[in-house]
Amino acid sequence: MQHTTEPLAVRMRPQTIDDIVGQAHIIGPGTPLYKMIKKGYVPSLLLYGEPGTGKTSLAYAIARTAGRELIAINATSSGKKEIEEAAEAARWSGNVILFIDEIHRLNKAQQDVLLPHMESGLVTLIGATTENPFHEVNPAIRSRCGQIQQLKRIPPADLLVILKRALADPERGVGAKPVVIDEALLWRIAEAAGGDARAALSLLEAAVAAADERDGRLYIDEDIVASCTANRGFIHDRYGDHYYSLLSAFQKSVRGSDADAALHYLARLLEGGDLAAVCRRLLVIAYEDIGLANPMAGVKVQAAVEAAERIGLPEARIPLAVVTIELCLSPKSNSAYKALDAALADVRAGKLGEIPDHLKDAHYKGAAVLGHGKGYLYPHDYPNGWVAQAYLPSVLEGVRYYEPKEHGEEKYYAKVYRRLRQLSQENHVES
Template sequence: MQNMPLAERLRPKTLEEYIGQEHILGPGKPLRKALEANLVPSMILWGPPGVGKTTLSLMLAEITKRQFYALSAISSGVKDLREVLSKPSGLFPPILFIDEIHRFNKSQQDTLLAAVERGQVTLIGATTENPSFEVNSALLSRCQVYILEAFGSKELDQLLDRAITQDEQLQKKKFKIVSKKSLFRISGGDGRKLLNLLEMVVTAQFGAEEIIIDDEKVEEVVQKNLARYDKSGEQHYDIISAFIKSMRGSDPNAALYWLARMLVAGEDPNFIARRMLILASEDIGNANPTAMIMANSCMEAMKKIGYPEGRIILSQTVVYLATSPKSNASYMAIDKAIALAEKTSHLPVPLDLRNAPTKLMKEVGYGKDYKYSHSYEGNFAQQNFMPDELKGEKLYEPGANAKEMEIKKKLQAWWADWYKYE
């Protein structure tokens, strides 16, 4: 007990001890009502780190007297899942808690889906990532999604007070709280981080008659102990920005460095892969169409393989994207098109482009004079596809790279009289 971390020692065991999340656990709220009726649906708990997802799962099992099994998606596979599912259950299906469920691949999620459908287990999945993107739709449709919110100053204050006044080890010490500002700011709404930081501040003042909590002490401890990268904070956005800009700027060395910074800090590899897929279209586009195929393959491979082996695939894709020719022509074109569409959405579709499924539509001119491209030499026939008022409005300007210069030559040959591709 003495060596147990403060966050673990203070883990609440009853709803009355549980801090925060009143929007789902307060009187008359959905999850509270389900608990009072001894009905625990399969669910996904979605929220930032340190807001009580694991604690809530343990409490649900305790309150409803269910067997409780826990697996981590980082270290568990299908074999571990099947081993848990093979265990006998009591009157009610056991609760199977999957931490970081967003890291499970399709095969693992399919195994879970079958167990949930049969009522073999009540699934509680915890995730910091949007389940709409990370959990397959079939499994998601069978789970209730509860969103847990980051702690505000009220909840952090309650947690700090509980630690100082109720923890047996901290009760032995005398505290002087000068300021909580840095303590709360660095915690960033993460209760576990707050307690870890408090414990470090206490340890740093070992032997002192009085533990001082002020901004200076907290900042000093942070500089010595906490990593510079926070998945949910400013460093997260700064480093992913540097990563993307390095690839956009065709520097594979810098891109690999920022990739490594994210990986050693525990960033979700699937998040990194998704951002590379966006870059492949936004910054490379038709200058090298294979880039998007490569990035998409990387994203799919990461879901199947995971980390650490997936780091090699990420590295290969980073180098490929960084060294590819660049073009944002398609990105710029769609933004111009959207801006134009917002101004001209009242314009009708030309009659010759309209579908004519009925006799009346044909009689009033729908589809008349439309030129079917495949009936002409080179599968091309020059005709206006825009509303008449926008005839000749150019939105796509090919980039100055080998692939798009080829596209430009084709456009010049086809549309010399309509669009000015110089």
């Protein structure tokens, strides 16, 4: 391996956009961005993605392909001075792209310097961020960027291509000495990188450094790969956008009755130590997605959550696995909270009306004078504990918020609901 202070991941950065592996949805041949850059036009754009997905590499490749100078700064360590220097360089050459990494960390003073240069077209900006730009990047900067592109984790098959390039390149790659490694082991490195090209190349670099040299060749065996990839392949950020996507995918898998997918996302959340988040989400699911179709689900989840919190990880995974599968395979209903949402919409729209007099509080002296409580029929005094009388304000007479589902245990509630409405209509109950 050649002696250099530059990491392999830096040396192997793509030289042009044609060298980019992965991200075909953004920069593949035939995409609008690819065509623009090939013609020498570079719009201001934001690149959003997890670490190692190639945001910086893509910025450099774009600049080289378009024949533009790239000035790179980091928002966490650079200030107004560096932005002004980039703008001054652009005035002289008219050929500058300003690349700002961690762009979501720009403070107001930095933004005030940058925005006029973007507005005038003096500075072409490529911003990179690991955070969702729609949440974290200043709207004024977003509005001046022609494109916002999300980079995705690089699949192992594409990472394998990158690793093979590094092995085959004697100048920028792992060095002039041939490296002998089984394809299965190279694939294991690609998988262990977790979609991160920088991590994949770093793992390969470590494996080459640990390789046994014989006959002028470097041999990488299974033990070396196992040692280099130990505890790799799982990345978890509790506060990033990906974290909320994991929780969303978990709930949607349960809602969609896919037990295997739900267990996959549950495993990722628990591996990240997110016991509290999982417990909260399971309680939400029990009432939001299972609801009246299986009312005992909430009770069972509460019991499982209490058990999980008491015993802690790793044993907590046992009750959580049980209730996750049960929720997946349970009948589903969102009718209860949807009914409340409909009622809330009426309340917020001002559809209130007067509470019927017979329902008003009559537990105070003088209530009878006001007619409060007069004519109220006490249901417990009637057969089956029910009597026809009006409960809604008159302006909402006949309104229907609850739309019952016809499966699971809710079939029973649906039958009762329909019967009571029919009896009320037959008795022509008016508010």
